[in-house]
Amino acid sequence: MKLFGTKETDTHKIYYFCGIKFKFAQWHSIGSVTSDYVFLERNLRENVKMRMNGWWDGYRKQCLNEYFREEIYAWNIVKEKFNHFFLRNINIPQVEFVLTTKCTLRCKNCSNFIPAIKDKYTMPLDEFKNNVDALAKGSNEIQTALLLGGEPLLNKDLPAMVSYIAKNRKFKTIYIVTNATLDFSEELLSAIKKYKDKVRVYISNYSINKELENRLKTKHIVEVLDQNGIGHYTFDDLKWHEMSPCKKLNMPYENVVQRFVTCQAKCVQIYNKHMHICPISTFCEIKKWFDFDENGQEYVCLDSKLSAKTLKKNFIKFYKRDYFQACDWCPKTTYREITPAEQLKEEEAYNG
Numbered sequence: 001m002k003l004f005g006t007k008e009t010d011t012h013k014i015y016y017f018c019g020i021k022f023k024f025a026q027w028h029s030i031g032s033v034t035s036d037y038v039f040l041e042r043n044l045r046e047n048v049k050m051r052m053n054g055w056w057d058g059y060r061k062q063c064l065n066e067y068f069r070e071e072i073y074a075w076n077i078v079k080e081k082f083n084h085f086f087l088r089n090i091n092i093p094q095v096e097f098v099l100t101t102k103c104t105l106r107c108k109n110c111s112n113f114i115p116a117i118k119d120k121y122t123m124p125l126d127e128f129k130n131n132v133d134a135l136a137k138g139s140n141e142i143q144t145a146l147l148l149g150g151e152p153l154l155n156k157d158l159p160a161m162v163s164y165i166a167k168n169r170k171f172k173t174i175y176i177v178t179n180a181t182l183d184f185s186e187e188l189l190s191a192i193k194k195y196k197d198k199v200r201v202y203i204s205n206y207s208i209n210k211e212l213e214n215r216l217k218t219k220h221i222v223e224v225l226d227q228n229g230i231g232h233y234t235f236d237d238l239k240w241h242e243m244s245p246c247k248k249l250n251m252p253y254e255n256v257v258q259r260f261v262t263c264q265a266k267c268v269q270i271y272n273k274h275m276h277i278c279p280i281s282t283f284c285e286i287k288k289w290f291d292f293d294e295n296g297q298e299y300v301c302l303d304s305k306l307s308a309k310t311l312k313k314n315f316i317k318f319y320k321r322d323y324f325q326a327c328d329w330c331p332k333t334t335y336r337e338i339t340p341a342e343q344l345k346e347e348e349a350y351n352g
Helices: 033-056 059-063 066-086 125-138 158-166 186-194 218-227 253-261 279-287 308-319
Strands: 004-008 012-017 020-025 091-098 141-148 171-178 199-203 232-234 240-243 268-271 274-276 299-301 333-338
Touching: 091 125, 125 158, 125 308, 141 158, 158 171, 158 186, 186 199, 199 218, 218 232, 268 279, 274 279, 299 308
Parallel strands: 091 141, 091 268, 141 171, 171 199, 199 232
Antiparallel strands: 004 012, 012 020, 240 333, 268 274, 274 299
16 A cells, blocks of 8 residues: 555546545546537536526526526536536436437428438337436436437337336436327326426427418317326427538538537437437438547447446547537528428428
């Protein structure tokens, strides 16, 4: 045993004095200055916003003014930095599970590029469980999980998936994202009701699009959810913007990094046992537009058989990146406002 000296690990600095070991968590950056900034902006700050949005509604919002809210936000940022840099916690603010690429609609400017995917994919229950277990094992908290598609209600295992992810304590809030074209089965309603404190329904309200008037069941679905005491969100002012086609842009390194740093898509997406930085990256894998190198951390391979230490290390490597290859394929938004969920004609190809 050492009498005097020091030793450093990835997470701690150890001092030996007269044979006694003193262990201190050290302030340790996860990457370069750029990647630390990216992680803080895309992950830690977003996690605080997600957490605050969860409890700010209702009574507290009525009693506390906006100034106090900013003070609480600032304090939570400090707390989040401490959890990350000192305790080495990995807190993921939001993750999307692509349960299927099948959909009941064929929308122009679909943000997940669903109409452009020819070989449809549906996530099996076992694969979903593996993804949930791997995320939970390698991280300390997942603030929000979105179960989406396509249309997630087309996945017959959705009730079992809801039950499985909801009982995992590391997942704080779960949203089922639906386009309101399909009724909720009794089995699904029962699964949601059992965990209604953390499972909610997000309805993409396309009622402003008169073309879909006879296909949408928004009003009926809302009534059913209310009857069952299930929380839901329906946005009446939903806005869509036109997107340019997804193609290689060949931007300089500095521009790609800047694009990633300023990106508004602050969520990761799970597809085919891979955790991608965003839906664009997922789509690039589906289309095989470039070689995905797992060792290069373009994505994290989710394998629940790996140790918690290995998974955590892989997550940190993933978040250390200054940019991803998909950033150079990301379509530009024209900001020209368009009709939400405008449908492709039968013979019309998706512009993606």
